Amino acid sequence: MLLARTLDEKFASLYRAGKIHGGVFLGRGQEALSVAVGLNLRKGDVFAPLIRDQAGRLAFGETLLDAARTYLGSALGPMRGRDGNVHRGRPREGYLPMISHLGAMIAVVNGTLLARRFKGVLRTVGATCIGEGATSTGSFHEAINQAAVEKLPLVLVIANNQYAYSTPSSRQFACTSLADRASGYGVDAHSVDGTELAACLSVLAEAVERAREGHGPQMVVARLLRLCGHGEHDDASYVDPRLKASPLGRDCLKVAEQNLLSRQWADAVTIEGWRCEAVHKVEEAVATALREPTPDPYKENWCALASKHLVETHPEV
Amino acid sequence: MSITYLEAIREAQARALAEDPRVFIYGQDVGAFGGAFKATKNLAQEFPGRVIDAPISEDAIVGAAIGAAVEGMRPIIEMQFADFSTPGFNQIVNHAATLYWRTQVPCPITIRLPSGGTSGSGPFHSQSMETLYAHYPGLIVMTPATVEDAYSMLLEAVALDDPVIFCEHKLLYNHLKAESLPTEAVPVGKARLARPGRDMTIVAYSAMVHEALAVADELASEGTEVEIVDLRSIKPLDTDTVMASVARTGRLLCVGESWPWGGVTAEVVSRVACEGFGLLDAPPQRLNAKDTPVPYHPNLWAAHRPTARSIAAAARRLLRI
Ligand SMILES: Cc1ncc(C[n+]2csc(CCOP(=O)(O)OP(=O)(O)O)c2C)c(N)n1
Numbered sequence: 001m002l003l004a005r006t007l008d009e010k011f012a013s014l015y016r017a018g019k020i021h022g023g024v025f026l027g028r029g030q031e032a033l034s035v036a037v038g039l040n041l042r043k044g045d046v047f048a049p050l051i052r053d054q055a056g057r058l059a060f061g062e063t064l065l066d067a068a069r070t071y072l073g074s075a076l077g078p079m080r081g082r083d084g085n086v087h088r089g090r091p092r093e094g095y096l097p098m099i100s101h102l103g104a105m106i107a108v109v110n111g112t113l114l115a116r117r118f119k120g121v122l123r124t125v126g127a128t129c130i131g132e133g134a135t136s137t138g139s140f141h142e143a144i145n146q147a148a149v150e151k152l153p154l155v156l157v158i159a160n161n162q163y164a165y166s167t168p169s170s171r172q173f174a175c176t177s178l179a180d181r182a183s184g185y186g187v188d189a190h191s192v193d194g195t196e197l198a199a200c201l202s203v204l205a206e207a208v209e210r211a212r213e214g215h216g217p218q219m220v221v222a223r224l225l226r227l228c229g230h231g232e233h234d235d236a237s238y239v240d241p242r243l244k245a246s247p248l249g250r251d252c253l254k255v256a257e258q259n260l261l262s263r264q265w266a267d268a269v270t271i272e273g274w275r276c277e278a279v280h281k282v283e284e285a286v287a288t289a290l291r292e293p294t295p296d297p298y299k300e301n302w303c304a305l306a307s308k309h310l311v312e313t314h315p316e317v
Numbered sequence: 318m319s320i321t322y323l324e325a326i327r328e329a330q331a332r333a334l335a336e337d338p339r340v341f342i343y344g345q346d347v348g349a350f351g352g353a354f355k356a357t358k359n360l361a362q363e364f365p366g367r368v369i370d371a372p373i374s375e376d377a378i379v380g381a382a383i384g385a386a387v388e389g390m391r392p393i394i395e396m397q398f399a400d401f402s403t404p405g406f407n408q409i410v411n412h413a414a415t416l417y418w419r420t421q422v423p424c425p426i427t428i429r430l431p432s433g434g435t436s437g438s439g440p441f442h443s444q445s446m447e448t449l450y451a452h453y454p455g456l457i458v459m460t461p462a463t464v465e466d467a468y469s470m471l472l473e474a475v476a477l478d479d480p481v482i483f484c485e486h487k488l489l490y491n492h493l494k495a496e497s498l499p500t501e502a503v504p505v506g507k508a509r510l511a512r513p514g515r516d517m518t519i520v521a522y523s524a525m526v527h528e529a530l531a532v533a534d535e536l537a538s539e540g541t542e543v544e545i546v547d548l549r550s551i552k553p554l555d556t557d558t559v560m561a562s563v564a565r566t567g568r569l570l571c572v573g574e575s576w577p578w579g580g581v582t583a584e585v586v587s588r589v590a591c592e593g594f595g596l597l598d599a600p601p602q603r604l605n606a607k608d609t610p611v612p613y614h615p616n617l618w619a620a621h622r623p624t625a626r627s628i629a630a631a632a633r634r635l636l637r638i
Contacts, residue, residue, distance in 0.1 A: 079613070
């Protein structure tokens with residue numbers, strides 16, 4: 001969580017300094033939920049994170065360097081400058097790179113799980129995260145229904161952070177809780193306070209375990225608030241101040257720190273030590289990525305096909 | 318006073334809302350927020366109840382627009398990015414595009430697509446979709462390149478009785494400025510001679526018109542006069558104006574920002590080759606983006622799309638033939 005927050009903040013400051021091309025999207029306020037997803041997955045599981053999942057990505061095993069290289073456009077990163085920012089992953093390692101089109105990742109996770117069934121690979125699960133706004137897509141409905149029909153070990157984590165860009169949840173759905181929808185699809189539902197790390201960890205542990213044990217898709221709905229703009233270009237002035245002042249608006253990282261202190265599981269000095277360590281690691285990864293070459297259009301093969309011999313040539317651009 | 322391409326789009330929508338009670342705007346974040354690019358800024362406040370935030374449901378957004386059109390309304394749909402029109406593709410090409418032909422009931426909807434590449438935007442926020450939509454019978458596809466056209470063509474799109482795909486280029490939004498809004502307009506379906514010249518014709522549309530104009534300036538200093546045709550709408554495509562230009566110059570280069578397989582440039586070249594072969598002094602040429610998704614990194618992006626530099630190189634090659 002702390003590492004993710006530190007990395008996100010570094011990206012935000014690089015963005016303000018004009019060092020990042022394109023947008024920057026933070027997971028501020030969603031780290032407890034996201035990290036709980038990543039921590040409950042094992043090697044061999046599948047994870048398709050979305051834009052606010054830096055914490056889950058790191059917990060699942062993404063390196064700081066992969067993240068830094070992608071944001072900073074290093075030619076050595078997993079996306080080699082072809083794609084950027086949150087659009088990164090390593091499919092062969094079960095870490096799927098999102099496309100922007102919301103809702104599109106769920107069915108793809110389903111497909112990986114179907115394939116594992118064909119191949120006789122047992123007891124792996126697939127998890128994916130999504131915002132409440134993206135539950136309005138047709139893709140969301142098609143994919144969760146598909147997973148239910150196939151009884152796939154899918155863990156679908158919905159972060160209801162109250163806003164989809166500027167649009168409040170009330171303009172997205174009219175049910176009381178998105179968890180109410182689960183029974184209509186015939187899948188299990190779990191609700192959780194997304195600002196409480198301990199709650200997130202235990203709910204996700206249960207959901208992942210149930211999926212792994214063959215109880216079919218698990219829908220997890222977390223209540224929280226997006227504590228940043230949609231992207232760093234957005235000042236989020238539309239967010240209702242009453243929400244910010246409500247329990248939903250608590251910063252999960254601060255809540256977790258408070259818990260550690262009050263239970264005397266860690267003291268302030270230790271936490272400060274972790275913070276320094278996180279800053280150090282992040283600075284190191286960013287410095288490395290910044291030193292690396294950016295993609296060279298003359299070295300690019302400009303080829304979108306794996307069947308290289310079938311690539312057509314077109315007049316030079 | 319000066320007005321940007323983006324402001325012209327906003328002003329056209331304000332005027333359409335003011336003048337026609339059948340008009341409403343529907344799309345993600347278009348209400349109080351004013352849209353991801355601010356193309357509907359303040360419209361929700363000025364026209365209460367008529368500028369409505371939609372859920373992230375492109376299929377349902379277009380479907381609802383079709384239903385409203387059947388009831389006699391004239392919806393304007395804003396897709397947050399052209400790329401995100403694909404979940405609504407089915408409703409656009411199979412429903413909106415076929416309705417009039419099947420039933421004689423018109424489907425007057427305008428779908429605004431913030432289109433084209435901008436640096437750092439990557440494969441899913443950069444696409445040019447005009448070719449796909451133009452392929453389907455029953456749709457009109459507009460690709461305005463100027464502030465004046467952004468304004469007048471959007472008004473015309475709303476007034477037309479057919480579904481219109483309105484491709485507005487994001488790169489032009491804030492860069493392109495005009496002194497004032499136009500009071501009269503070239504009708505839809507007519508191309509515009511953006512610059513007269515006698516040595517070769519460059520046919521372009523949308524942002525590429527401006528790259529081509531830069532090339533014409535450059536080549537003019539070398540004594541070559543390039544004529545530039547701005548297609549304005551790619552469907553209908555004004556073959557007559559293109560052909561008349563080629564008749565004057567004998568040389569054709571057609572430039573587009575979308576991918577090289579098929580598309581607008583291929584359509585123009587094939588029409589000229591079929592109908593005006595005898596007018597050509599050299600084989601007609603076309604220049605498009607490279608045949609890969611639109612890359613994220615600015616180094617790659619700048620090499621992926623045609624630019625004044627690559628267009629100038631293509632133009633010089635054509636002049637030597
Ligand atoms: C199909 C589709 N339509 C529109 C968009 C543009 N868009 C990107 S993020 C976003 C809001 C997402 O809100 P939500 O799903 O609640 O996630 P959050 O950003 O709150 O985490 C929108 C509309 C998109 N990416 N995909």
